[in-house]
Amino acid sequence: MAASLISAHPFGDAYAAKAGTLSAGARIDALRKVARTEIGRGLPGPKNEEWRFTPLNALSRVGFIPAAAADDVDVTVVPSDVPRFERAIRVVLVNGTFQPDLSDKISGIDIRPLSDSDAALGQTATANLPLVALNTAFFANGLAISAKGHQPLAVHIVSIGASGAEPVAFHPRVLVTTAPGAELTLIESHVGLPGQPYFANPVTEILIAEDARVHRYVTVTEDCDAFHIATTGVTVAARGCFAAFHLGLGGSRGEGTVRQEIHARVEGEGAQVHLNGAYAIGGGVHHDFTTVIDHVAGGALSKQMFKGVLDGKSHGVYQGRVRVAENAQQTDARQLHRALFLTAGPSVDVKPELEIAADDVQCAHGATTGSLDPDHLFFLAARGLDPETARMLLVEGFLADALEQIGDAHVREVFGRQVAGWLQRRGGAS
Amino acid sequence: MPLLEIKNLHAKVGDKEILKGISLTINGGEVHAIMGPNGTGKSTLSNVIAGRDGYDITQGEVLLDGKNLLELSADARARAGVFLAFQYPVEIPGVSTSQFLKTAINAKRRQQGKPEIDAMEFLKLVKAKIKALGIADDMIRRPLNVGFSGGEKKRAEILQMTLLEPRLAVLDETDSGLDIDALKVVSEGVNALRSPDRGFLVITHYQRLLNYIVPDHVHVMTGGRIVASGGKELAETLEAEGYAKYQAA
Ligand SMILES: Nc1ncnc2c1ncn2[C@@H]1O[C@H](COP(=O)(O)OP(=O)(O)O)[C@@H](O)[C@H]1O
Ligand SMILES: [Mg+2]
Numbered sequence: 001m002a003a004s005l006i007s008a009h010p011f012g013d014a015y016a017a018k019a020g021t022l023s024a025g026a027r028i029d030a031l032r033k034v035a036r037t038e039i040g041r042g043l044p045g046p047k048n049e050e051w052r053f054t055p056l057n058a059l060s061r062v063g064f065i066p067a068a069a070a071d072d073v074d075v076t077v078v079p080s081d082v083p084r085f086e087r088a089i090r091v092v093l094v095n096g097t098f099q100p101d102l103s104d105k106i107s108g109i110d111i112r113p114l115s116d117s118d119a120a121l122g123q124t125a126t127a128n129l130p131l132v133a134l135n136t137a138f139f140a141n142g143l144a145i146s147a148k149g150h151q152p153l154a155v156h157i158v159s160i161g162a163s164g165a166e167p168v169a170f171h172p173r174v175l176v177t178t179a180p181g182a183e184l185t186l187i188e189s190h191v192g193l194p195g196q197p198y199f200a201n202p203v204t205e206i207l208i209a210e211d212a213r214v215h216r217y218v219t220v221t222e223d224c225d226a227f228h229i230a231t232t233g234v235t236v237a238a239r240g241c242f243a244a245f246h247l248g249l250g251g252s253r254g255e256g257t258v259r260q261e262i263h264a265r266v267e268g269e270g271a272q273v274h275l276n277g278a279y280a281i282g283g284g285v286h287h288d289f290t291t292v293i294d295h296v297a298g299g300a301l302s303k304q305m306f307k308g309v310l311d312g313k314s315h316g317v318y319q320g321r322v323r324v325a326e327n328a329q330q331t332d333a334r335q336l337h338r339a340l341f342l343t344a345g346p347s348v349d350v351k352p353e354l355e356i357a358a359d360d361v362q363c364a365h366g367a368t369t370g371s372l373d374p375d376h377l378f379f380l381a382a383r384g385l386d387p388e389t390a391r392m393l394l395v396e397g398f399l400a401d402a403l404e405q406i407g408d409a410h411v412r413e414v415f416g417r418q419v420a421g422w423l424q425r426r427g428g429a430s
Numbered sequence: 431m432p433l434l435e436i437k438n439l440h441a442k443v444g445d446k447e448i449l450k451g452i453s454l455t456i457n458g459g460e461v462h463a464i465m466g467p468n469g470t471g472k473s474t475l476s477n478v479i480a481g482r483d484g485y486d487i488t489q490g491e492v493l494l495d496g497k498n499l500l501e502l503s504a505d506a507r508a509r510a511g512v513f514l515a516f517q518y519p520v521e522i523p524g525v526s527t528s529q530f531l532k533t534a535i536n537a538k539r540r541q542q543g544k545p546e547i548d549a550m551e552f553l554k555l556v557k558a559k560i561k562a563l564g565i566a567d568d569m570i571r572r573p574l575n576v577g578f579s580g581g582e583k584k585r586a587e588i589l590q591m592t593l594l595e596p597r598l599a600v601l602d603e604t605d606s607g608l609d610i611d612a613l614k615v616v617s618e619g620v621n622a623l624r625s626p627d628r629g630f631l632v633i634t635h636y637q638r639l640l641n642y643i644v645p646d647h648v649h650v651m652t653g654g655r656i657v658a659s660g661g662k663e664l665a666e667t668l669e670a671e672g673y674a675k676y677q678a679a
Contacts, residue, residue, distance in 0.1 A: 373520075374483070375520050376520055376522055378482050378483070378504060379516065379519070379520045379522070380505075380530075380534075381481070381503070381504035381505040381508065382480050382481075382482075382504055382505075382508050382512075382513075382514045382516075383508055383530075383534040383537070383590060383594065384505055384508035384509040384534055384537040384538050384541070384594070385505055385533060385534060385537050386505050386537065387503075387505065389533060389537065390505075393525055393529070393530065393533055394522070394525065396524070396525070397522055397523060397524030397525035397573070398523075398524055399524070400523075400524030400525070401523070401524060
């Protein structure tokens with residue numbers, strides 16, 4: 001529907017010309033051609049139901065240039081607040097491009113530039129989404145990660161966004177494939193450098209084979225006026241498991257817009273999807289978790305828990321759609337979103353959607369919104385805790401059961417520290 | 431100088447006057463009991479001493495060691511040595527009891543210019559105290575008061591009091607919801623803290639608690655006023671005769 005599209009946006013022919021030749025082989029070229037046509041029609045507008053709460057009007061008005069055309073960006077170090085993870089190989093991207101000099105030596109795991117022989121590219125349910133089409137049209141050099149057996153080292157992707165004099169857009173693309181029974185941990189830190197806004201448009205596709213397991217831990221920290229619109233498409237075969245935790249932090253500077261959209265297709269019996277997350281935002285930050293779980297096969301489980309702490313005039317969104325196909329009997333699907341407001345300024349939009357065609361299923365969703373309990377605050381005050389310390393303790397307590405969903409103890413500790421850091425910065429700011 | 435002096439204290443909630451001129455003096459080492467029927471203003475008095483919001487103090491003074499408590503925030507009063515053991519301790523999900531205890535101990539230490547307590551010292555201290563109070567080891571790893579029985583919650587309050595070593599402890603119906611064994615343990619915990627440089631205000635509806643925590647002075651409170659004061663034998667008279675004669679007056 002043309003009326004629901006924003007046709008005036010910066011990703012037209014001029015953008016394509018500046019992006020240069022992106023040819024990567026016949027198959028990818030064919031995908032790009034379709035995608036370019038798609039983008040030519042426009043970006044989703046405010047009347048588009050999926051994008052109602054996260055309108056792209058502001059983004060569409062920024063004169064982004066492709067990162068490849070920005071010759072005044074030179075990132076020589078990884079920002080010091082990006083954590084180091086134990087037993088992980090760090091792979092650094094700047095504006096979507098792999099930086100061997102900033103990365104660990106890659107060994108013991110199969111990470112390659114994405115190529116035309118990666119037939120799995122564009123095979124997840126996300127392929128037709130507009131922001132995925134934008135990525136497909138313009139991704140410069142993607143990464144293909146394939147896992148066999150148990151991978152003892154995690155892959156830690158650090159994606160740094162940085163603009164020069166002009167705002168840049170970039171489109172990181174990652175494809176993860178697994179052999180049956182493989183186990184892989186993928187950690188991602190998405191950060192930005194202050195300056196002009198930038199637009200990160202990452203797309204990650206994860207194909208989980210029978211009995212394979214992928215653990216994914218993502219942090220998006222937007223401290224400037226950036227746009228981070230990320231889409232993940234996952235398919236899970238029989239008895240496979242996808243366990244993800246997404247953290248969104250932002251607000252001490254700027255007014256970033258973040259959307260973390262995750263689609264998981266449960267294709268095999270006995271598969272599991274654990275999709276959890278937390279966000280802590282302030283200032284004018286907008287943070288959106290959008291999830292779509294498609295239960296195509298039965299006897300499978302999907303569990304989601306998202307918790308948000310909102311300060312300033314920030315805005316949170318949770319859209320959770322669960323579809324259970326007619327023959328996906330004995331599906332167990334649960335979702336929960338809880339928001340905690342630290343001031344009277346923030347707002348949230350929550351939209352659970354259960355579309356259930358099977359009859360023998362268990363589905364549940366819940367959503368709550370509230371502020372700190374004055375009885376709790378008085379109790380802590382009566383034990384000598386100053387108001388800021390009391391609030392920090394209660395906020396950490398509020399987020400605790402979400403963070404507990406992080407299976408890896410080390411990652412849990414690092415993410416906990418990042419949340420504590422956010423709270424301390426907030427304390428200093430107020 | 432008395433440890434605590436309450437002089438002609440009047441407090442309102444909205445338009446309703448609840449405390450109608452309370453005066454009370456507690457010296458170091460003394461245990462005072464306040465007894466009274468439900469709805470008489472006992473919890474209001476303890477909340478006003480501890481600095482809870484929502485009360486309009488229209489007259490009177492509360493002095494701790496001669497210092498005006500009413501001008502301090504609740505947390506500053508606590509750090510100055512006021513401890514309120516709650517009638518209904520709140521459950522705080524996600525905050526482990528030990529994390530809370532450590533934060534509370536450190537708030538006090540910071541006030542005294544001391545460094546934060548180290549992890550080993552903290553564990554040793556807490557282990558010793560919970561043993562004396564008959565608290566299970568795993569309780570301190572659980573979220574504060576969440577899923578605790580009535581008795582466990584009250585023991586947790588006494589544990590906090592023991593660790594924070596207050597100058598003035600106000601116990602608001604600490605006996606409510608306790609079976610006799612828990613009542614004995616809690617009372618022993620309180621008695622162990624009696625000392626010349628500490629004062630207690632023990633609020634109760636029943637005389638039973640005062641068999642275990644024997645007070646130096648007993649006050650009867652009805653309708654927002656202290657209507658009679660005496661020694662520990664006053665509690666026994668009340669138990670036998672009830673509050674009727676004071677309420678009628
Ligand atoms: N926040 C409040 N708002 C309105 N009325 C209150 C409030 N707190 C106490 N009251 C009233 O004040 C009176 C005394 O209450 P309280 O101090 O809890 O008594 P007690 O502890 O002796 O049972 C009661 O009539 C009660 O309803
Ligand atoms: Mg009461």
